[in-house]
Structure formats: C-alpha cells, structure tokens
Amino acid sequence: MIDDKDSYKTILAPVEAILLKEKKSKFIGYAYPISKEEEVKPIIELLRKEYPTANHVCYAWQLGVERISYRANDDGEPNNSAGMPIYGQIQAFDITNVLVAVVRIFGGTKLGVGGLISTYKESAKLTLEEAKVTSKILTTPLILNFDYDKMNVVMRLIKKHQLDIVEQKMEINCTIKLAVKKSDLEQVSKKFTPLKGIEVLTPEI
Numbered sequence: 001m002i003d004d005k006d007s008y009k010t011i012l013a014p015v016e017a018i019l020l021k022e023k024k025s026k027f028i029g030y031a032y033p034i035s036k037e038e039e040v041k042p043i044i045e046l047l048r049k050e051y052p053t054a055n056h057v058c059y060a061w062q063l064g065v066e067r068i069s070y071r072a073n074d075d076g077e078p079n080n081s082a083g084m085p086i087y088g089q090i091q092a093f094d095i096t097n098v099l100v101a102v103v104r105i106f107g108g109t110k111l112g113v114g115g116l117i118s119t120y121k122e123s124a125k126l127t128l129e130e131a132k133v134t135s136k137i138l139t140t141p142l143i144l145n146f147d148y149d150k151m152n153v154v155m156r157l158i159k160k161h162q163l164d165i166v167e168q169k170m171e172i173n174c175t176i177k178l179a180v181k182k183s184d185l186e187q188v189s190k191k192f193t194p195l196k197g198i199e200v201l202t203p204e205i
Helices: 037-050 083-092 112-129 148-160 182-192
Strands: 007-011 015-022 025-033 056-063 069-073 098-105 133-137 139-147 164-169 173-181 198-201
Touching (some): 015 112, 025 037, 025 112, 037 056, 037 069, 037 098, 069 083, 083 098, 083 112, 098 112, 139 148, 139 182, 173 182, 182 198
Antiparallel strands (some): 007 133, 025 098, 056 069, 139 173, 139 198, 164 173
C-alpha cells in the first residue's frame, strides 16, 4: 500500500470508457482519483445517466493509507461477482484514494458467476493499466498561533526548513497552517516549541 512511510500511490487523472467485450456484453471501465467517500455517489449517478440502457454499474473504491476504508458494490450482479473482483485490482495495483467502476450492457448471453468474476476483474485491470499512477506525500497539519511581532521569526524558520504553508491568517493574532511529512512532524515541531509566544498545535487529520 505505501511506497515508504511518507508516501502512497494513487492515480493522477480519470480514465474513461475502456471497452471490453465478452459474449456480446459490453463492459466499460472507468477510474477516478477521489479524496472522500462523498465523491462516489455523484460519479456513479453520472455514469447511470450516460448509459441509460446499462444493466449494471458495478464499482469499488478505497480511501486512506494508515486507516483504510473501502466498499465493493455488485449493483444487482450475483453476490461478490463484480464489486470484489474490481476491488481486487485496486489492491493488485497497490493504489488508494481511487474509485473504479465498470458499466455492463447485457448482450443476451449469460456469463455465469465464474465468467462475471473474470470479466469484471479483467475490465478493472485494463482500465487501471491505462491510468497514470503517481506517488503522493503523506502529510499532517501543523498549526502555529502567534502574535504579529513574532512574524519575522516564524517566517524565517519556515523559509529555512522549506516548509509548505497551506493556510495563513495575518492579523494582530496570526495563524499559519503547515503541511508536514508525517515522519518529520516531531522534528519540525521542536523548531518552534522552544520559542516564546508561539503556540504549536498538531491536530488529528
């Protein structure tokens, strides 16, 4: 799942309409990078609208690195004949934060449970083979609260250690939110904690 303790693999961009034909049925594969479960339903609904004659829109998704969540949906196909074979390919490609969907348009010949399992698996595989897999850095937030007169000290440290600012509020009371590699969190925190007038917070993601 993880390249190393600071990174994970996912797909860079959507892959759409990868066609596989099996006994006159069409299996059309899609893959999307996602960051939260709420993104799944609208995508599946769009696929249903795009293929109003489709018999099934089966899918699987996985989110997270240290705490993984996933779901596999057969959408009316026999139990575990579609969603889990799709999910198996997400695992085989060693990726996360991804949704893979396969649209099936029935061609008149039944495939049987074994045929469905192998075809949904192959469709997901072909789809993910078209995806560009990328490594992303696993970060955690570090929040600095301080008075404006500490601004120069804080910014000097941020620049020196090449830290990434993701949010900032510069008023009389200032707040800067940093994105820090998880393995560096303790070390980076220690750069700021000895300084007077600077509050260092490490909230849970």
